[in-house]
Structures are given as structure tokens and as C-alpha cells.
Amino acid sequence: MQSKNSVSPAVNPLQLHWEEDGESRSALWRSESGNAPPKRVVIGDDQLTADSAYRLACEGTAILWRGDFQNARQLLQAVVRRIENKPKKTRKKADEAPPPSPVDSFNLHRLAQSQRARTLAMLLLPLDEQYAIPLRRAPDVREACEEAYGASSGPSVVSLREVLGLVGAHEWRKKGVEIAALGARIHPYYGVFSPVRGEYIKLVADQPLPSKTLAFDIGTGTGVLAALLAQRGVERVVATDMDARALACAHENIERLGLASQVDVVKADLFPEGRAPLVVCNPPWLPARPSSAIEHAIYDPESRMLRGFLGGLAAHLTPGGEGWLILSDFAEHLGLRTRAQLQEWVDAAGLKVDGRLDVKPHHPRAADKTDPLYAARSKEVTSLWRLVAA
Structure with missing residues (x-):
């Protein structure tokens, strides 16, 4: 799954305002999740207890940290534990209420995730004009910030949780992700979905090619499928995306390989100009609204990209050409989309299914019975649908 969102600089950068030492202060506000600047801000240091921090965060009050960086990390972990140990509400007459439907379970899970993310985002860090953190024992995050944000435009404030995410993404970018089907590593950028679910890549590796002259890879993301097609002998591959980070990421990976x-x-x-005997697309699998940049690789509101690919495919295939749609049926098991609906879109686009290759996911959550969505995950199948003009 690839990142599909478009990145553009804000015309009027948001500012965070707060009071400190009897003065009104402000700085550029950064949030890759699109969170608005908190309206209430207090100053926190090493004397702040975890219980107080948790209470403030739950109330929507942000804590701008002025103490030791490592103590801030420990404080964040303590808040995480309080969220995880929060007593669950019990129903007095649970046996009288039906169990939640799969779609209700999904919506409740997403709501809980959103509330957790908002609470944890309330612990804030200052960044100076070079992206350095002016705190004791703070790591050097300048390179990670530059990769994600671009050139600095002055002092800013960002959540500690986001900074930790930037650092993690920076390490993944340096180390790369081993892709067995490629026999090489792919290096994902921050905000571009990492190809960690290898089963969908193996489907593309195993499916016989209808032609080796030309292929389109729609929504290329890291460029992993474009690279795989080229490595399999396709003479020319045109890889498309609308996201600036994805385009830069794919360029670098293709060059590196x-x-x-x-x-x-x-x-x-979606499509480049012209027609091809092979058009490949791995759209986001769940028809829901993303809440952050990286989630554009997973959530496709109203299945817009999926329907756009299907609707335009016939016009971009050469006679006898094939469209490969790589799609999980997870949405079907969650009740977010039906197989009949997918077939209706295929029929309406003037297409027909000429074959299908299936594989069961191998990621750990598929076997995790404690996962709130385990019932759906345990049934999930990822498929490569071979589509041709009807």
C-alpha cells in the first residue's frame, strides 16, 4: 500500500501561542496529523508527575516541556501506561445487548485510536531554527526533521510523539526494508508507506507477465512494484503518484537499484498518458477517512482511488492487456464494502475478471487474538485480480 496524499506548504503557517515567564510567546506549530494548535498550554519540567500530565492531556491542555529530554520520554511512556490501564466501562446487562457488528467494532477501534493519539500528542517539544531540541540530553534530530519538514523557517513546536516518529522513520530510511522478491532493500521516506507486508509483493512476483514491453504502476509510493516489474524484465515502467514525498522516495529507490x-x-x-499491456495498482484497502499523512496508504475515503482505477483502466489498456488490482478483502470482513459492490464497479467499468491469485497475510496481527479486529483479520485474504476489457 502506498502513500497517496498530496503535500504542499501551508500558505499561512499555524502558530502556537502560550504564556511563559509573564510574557506572551508564539512559535510555528507543526503537526503531520493535521492537529490544530492546542488552545491551552502550560509549561512542564522534571517536577511534573505522570498523574498530573495524564490529567492535563485528557483535559486537552498541552504541556510544553522545558526539562530533561529523557525524562520527557519516560513521562510519555507513563501516560501510555495510564491509557492502557484505564478501566474499561462495563455493561451491567451485557448479556442483553448483542455483540457489536464488525463495522461497529472497527469504528470503536478507530475512535479509541484517535482519542489515544490526541492525548499523547499533548506533550510538546521546542525546536530551534536549526531543528535542534534545546533541552538537556536531547538527541540530534535535525536530519530527521529536515527529511520530513524540509528547510526550517524558524523556531517551532511539535509533539514529542511526532518527533519520535520522525526519528524512527529516519532510521528506517537509512536501514531500508528487505524485500525478498527483489533481493534488495527499499528505503521508505517519512509519510510514505513502508512495504512491510510482503505477501502483496509476492503476488506481483509470481503472476505471469502478459507482456514485457511496457507497464504502468499506479500510485507507486516507494516504487517497490515498479522496481519489481523492471527486475522481472519489463523494458519500460511508468510509475505514477501525486505525493511529493512518494515521488522523491521512488526516484531515489529506483536510482539506488x-x-x-x-x-x-x-x-x-492515477494514469499517465497512453496505454499499456499491463497496468498495476495497489490502492488503499479500507474505505475510511485517514487521520494522518501515512494513513493515506491505508484509508481511501469512499473507495475513490479504487473506483478511479477501475473506471479508467479500460481506456489505458492496449488490446489484450491486463490490469492487476492488488486488494485485501479486509474491508469486506469489516462490513465496509461487499464483494458484490466490488463486482458492480468492475462491471460498470467495462471490465471482467480473467483470474485471481490469493494469499493469506503473514503479519503478526493476523494471529493476535487480543487484537480488537481479530475476527476480521483472521479471515483476511489478499488477492491479485487480473482484469481485462469485457
Whole structure:
């Protein structure tokens, strides 16, 4: 799954305002999740207890940290424990109420995730004009911030949780993700979905190619599928995306793998110009609203990208060409989309299914019975649908 969102600089950057030492202060507000600047801000230091921090965060009051950085990390972990240990509400007559439907379970899970993220985002860090954290024992996060935010435009404030995410993404970008089907590593950028679910890549690796002359990879993200097609011998691959980070990421990965002579990475809304005997797309799998940049790789509101791909596919296939749609049926098990609905979209697009290759996911959550969505995850199947003009 790839990142599909478009990144553009804000015309009027948001500012965080607070009172400190009897003065009114402000700084650029950063939030990759799109959170608005907190309206209430207090200053926190090493004397602040975890219980107080948790209470403030639950009330929507942000804590701008002025103490030791490592103590702030420990404080954040303590708040996490309080969230996880929060007593669950019990129903007095649970046996009288039916169990939640799969879609209700999904919505409740998403709500809990959103509330947890908002609470944890209330612990804030200052960044100076070079993205350095002016706190004791603070790590050097300048390179990680530059990769995610670009050139600095002055002092700013960001949540500690986001900074930790930036650092983690920076390490993944340096180390890369081993792709067995490629026999090489792919290096994901911050905000571009990492190809950690190898089963969908294996489907593309195992499916016989209808042609080796030309292929389109729609929504390329890291460029992993474009690279795989090129490595399998496709003479020219056109990889498209609308996201600036994804385009830069795919360019770098293609160059790193020595495939630049075969793969063109271009900015396009779904399809490039022309037709191809093979068009591949791995759209986001769940028709729901994303809440952050990285979630655009997972959530596709109203299945817009899926329907856009299906609706435009026939017009971009050469006679006898194939469209490969890589899609999980997780949404079906959650009650967010039906197989009949998917088939209706295929039929309406003037397409027909000419074959399908299935694989069960291998990620740990598929076998985790404590996961609130385990019932749906345990049934999930990822498929490569071979589509041709009807």
C-alpha cells in the first residue's frame, strides 16, 4: 500500500501561542496529523508527575516541556501506561445487548485510536531554527526533521510523539526494508508507506507477465512494484503518484537499484498518458477517512482511488492487456464494502475478471487474538485480480 496524499506548504503557517515567564510567546506549530494548535498550554519540567500530565492531556491542555529530554520520554511512556490501564466501562446487562457488528467494532477501534493519539500528542517539544531540541540530553534530530519538514523557517513546536516518529522513520530510511522478491532493500521516506507486508509483493512476483514491453504502476509510493516489474524484465515502467514525498522516495529507490533506465517516475493523478499491456495498482484497502499523512496508504475515503482505477483502466489498456488490482478483502470482513459492490464497479467499468491469485497475510496481527479486529483479520485474504476489457 502506498502513500497517496498530496503535500504542499501551508500558505499561512499555524502558530502556537502560550504564556511563559509573564510574557506572551508564539512559535510555528507543526503537526503531520493535521492537529490544530492546542488552545491551552502550560509549561512542564522534571517536577511534573505522570498523574498530573495524564490529567492535563485528557483535559486537552498541552504541556510544553522545558526539562530533561529523557525524562520527557519516560513521562510519555507513563501516560501510555495510564491509557492502557484505564478501566474499561462495563455493561451491567451485557448479556442483553448483542455483540457489536464488525463495522461497529472497527469504528470503536478507530475512535479509541484517535482519542489515544490526541492525548499523547499533548506533550510538546521546542525546536530551534536549526531543528535542534534545546533541552538537556536531547538527541540530534535535525536530519530527521529536515527529511520530513524540509528547510526550517524558524523556531517551532511539535509533539514529542511526532518527533519520535520522525526519528524512527529516519532510521528506517537509512536501514531500508528487505524485500525478498527483489533481493534488495527499499528505503521508505517519512509519510510514505513502508512495504512491510510482503505477501502483496509476492503476488506481483509470481503472476505471469502478459507482456514485457511496457507497464504502468499506479500510485507507486516507494516504487517497490515498479522496481519489481523492471527486475522481472519489463523494458519500460511508468510509475505514477501525486505525493511529493512518494515521488522523491521512488526516484531515489529506483536510482539506488540501478533501474533508472527502465523506470520513469512521473507525477500524475492515477494514469499517465497512453496505454499499456499491463497496468498495476495497489490502492488503499479500507474505505475510511485517514487521520494522518501515512494513513493515506491505508484509508481511501469512499473507495475513490479504487473506483478511479477501475473506471479508467479500460481506456489505458492496449488490446489484450491486463490490469492487476492488488486488494485485501479486509474491508469486506469489516462490513465496509461487499464483494458484490466490488463486482458492480468492475462491471460498470467495462471490465471482467480473467483470474485471481490469493494469499493469506503473514503479519503478526493476523494471529493476535487480543487484537480488537481479530475476527476480521483472521479471515483476511489478499488477492491479485487480473482484469481485462469485457
